[in-house]
Amino acid sequence: MECEYCDILAGKSKAQLLYEDELVVVVVKDVVYTPGQISIFPRQHFTIMEQVPDEVITKCMVTADKTSRAVFEVFQAEGTNIVIQNGLGAGQKIPHFAIEIVPRREGDGLALQWQPKEVSQDDLDIAAHQLAEEIAKLGDFTAPKKKEEPKEKKVEEIIVGKDKGENYLVKSLKRIP
Amino acid sequence: MPEPTEEQRKQWEEKIKNMSPEELQELQKQQCIFCQIVTGKIPSKKVYEDSICLAILDINPATKGHLLLLPKEHYAIMPQVPEKILGHLSIVAKHVSQVVLKILRTDGTTVFIANGAAAGQRAQHFMIHLIPRRSGDGLMPAEERLVGAEMALKVKTAIEKKLLALLGGKKEVQKPTVQKAEPGSETKTSLKQPEPDIFITSAAAKRYHKEKCPFAQNIPLENKVILSKEEAEKSARKPCTCVSGKKIPLVKPASGGPETESKSKGESKKNKESTIEPTKKILESKPSTTKTKRGGEASLDDIANLFK
Numbered sequence: 328m329e330c331e332y333c334d335i336l337a338g339k340s341k342a343q344l345l346y347e348d349e350l351v352v353v354v355v356k357d358v359v360y361t362p363g364q365i366s367i368f369p370r371q372h373f374t375i376m377e378q379v380p381d382e383v384i385t386k387c388m389v390t391a392d393k394t395s396r397a398v399f400e401v402f403q404a405e406g407t408n409i410v411i412q413n414g415l416g417a418g419q420k421i422p423h424f425a426i427e428i429v430p431r432r433e434g435d436g437l438a439l440q441w442q443p444k445e446v447s448q449d450d451l452d453i454a455a456h457q458l459a460e461e462i463a464k465l466g467d468f469t470a471p472k473k474k475e476e477p478k479e480k481k482v483e484e485i486i487v488g489k490d491k492g493e494n495y496l497v498k499s500l501k502r503i504p
Numbered sequence: 505m506p507e508p509t510e511e512q513r514k515q516w517e518e519k520i521k522n523m524s525p526e527e528l529q530e531l532q533k534q535q536c537i538f539c540q541i542v543t544g545k546i547p548s549k550k551v552y553e554d555s556i557c558l559a560i561l562d563i564n565p566a567t568k569g570h571l572l573l574l575p576k577e578h579y580a581i582m583p584q585v586p587e588k589i590l591g592h593l594s595i596v597a598k599h600v601s602q603v604v605l606k607i608l609r610t611d612g613t614t615v616f617i618a619n620g621a622a623a624g625q626r627a628q629h630f631m632i633h634l635i636p637r638r639s640g641d642g643l644m645p646a647e648e649r650l651v652g653a654e655m656a657l658k659v660k661t662a663i664e665k666k667l668l669a670l671l672g673g674k675k676e677v678q679k680p681t682v683q684k685a686e687p688g689s690e691t692k693t694s695l696k697q698p699e700p701d702i703f704i705t706s707a708a709a710k711r712y713h714k715e716k717c718p719f720a721q722n723i724p725l726e727n728k729v730i731l732s733k734e735e736a737e738k739s740a741r742k743p744c745t746c747v748s749g750k751k752i753p754l755v756k757p758a759s760g761g762p763e764t765e766s767k768s769k770g771e772s773k774k775n776k777e778s779t780i781e782p783t784k785k786i787l788e789s790k791p792s793t794t795k796t797k798r799g800g801e802a803s804l805d806d807i808a809n810l811f812k
Contacts, residue, residue: 388594407620442566469556
């Protein structure tokens with residue numbers, strides 16, 4: 328499988344390497360949304376975000392934040408977009424998970440924004456119900472696993488104590504093994 | 505609430521000016537819609553919640569299932585968010601994205617952070633957008649375009665110093681493993697390899713070397729090419745003696761007289777059999793000898809080629 332990012336690591340690319348450590352690599356590509364854009368990707372080859380281990384994605388995100396700060400300062404950007412195009416449907420071009428840092432200016436005309444839609448409460452409810460139920464099965468991600476117990480209780484308290492409109496959440500939370 | 509008069513507004517502005525940063529933050533918090541969502545003062549469609557963050561449905565979604573991932577604590581922009589929370593958010597985003605892909609049967613998700621109004625940030629509360637995507641939805645039509653290698657170099661030159669300062673300086677990477685994960689394999693494949701099978705060469709060289717080989721170390725950084733074992737074997741390059749395990753015979757400039765290739769070849773065999781001298785010593789003496797011989801400009805690969 329051809330992978331442009333692995334090629335960069337193998338020194339077979341026109342991209343400029345900015346930084347690398349055991350987990351992440353920061354490069355400047357020659358194909359970008361706008362000049363000044365920086366790409367961050369894990370050293371190891373993962374095609375999509377779902378494959379990236381927690382510690383690696385954490386490192387990528389923290390590196391993205393720092394890179395974003397540098398972009399802000401150096402290119403006097405008025406803002407930055409941090410974008411992960413995850414999967415073909417999202418327009419991912421290179422089969423290697425990456426985070427793009429795109430410098431933004433007022434009126435730069437970059438089409439990285441979407442048209443917000445008006446949707447009915449029912450539609451929202453349906454989507455929420457579908458997702459919440461499945462997400463609840465994942466449990467609590469709060470870092471160390473030993474702390475999971477007390478934090479889980481807290482979540483339940485908050486929800487139960489709040490209102491009756493979200494019964495589905497409470498229900499689904501109870502299903503957590 | 506009645507419109508504030510000009511005087512009231514001035515008073516407000518004065519008041520805000522004199523506020524301490526902490527007070528200002530408190531005020532921002534009170535004004536922040538998303539903080540009120542977190543506390544439940546404003547109803548929302550929650551799909552996930554833990555002690556650190558909250559995932560809700562965007563009421564004006566880009567597509568069905570558009571989620572917002574918010575830290576419970578109020579941070580206006582990304583640089584204010586502590587690393588730990590940022591890391592946690594990315595982990596949650598990953599797992600939630602997986603569910604989105606599965607349940608809504610989309611073929612992609614866009615993870616999007618807008619930092620600053622110019623980037624499309626609308627609320628004063630840091631959040632990560634998770635947008636389910638389908639091929640051809642035309643949602644974010646921006647296309648990447650070729651700006652050229654020169655522009656990339658310019659960007660690198662401009663930002664390198666600042667970035668390295670923020671990331672804590674350049675690091676020597678000991679194991680540049682260009683290992684590919686098998687599609688669909690476990691996500692927790694080990695990142696560490698006991699013995700990295702990587703070799704160094706330069707674009708023009710005819711041999712490849714181990715990382716620690718003095719030949720490899722003498723290749724200027726910009727010419728260095730890193731190969732995996734497979735790549736090295738596939739390429740037309742031959743293994744250096746450091747790879748093949750043969751001892752490197754010394755070119756003996758001191759013995760006088762130019763050496764023919766066949767002679768050095770013969771000698772290499774002799775060396776291997778007769779010399780008890782440790783290879784390491786030979787390796788160490790190698791670069792200096794060649795440099796004096798070739799006027800300091802020699803690419804060690806040319807010399808390596810003598811030992812065919």
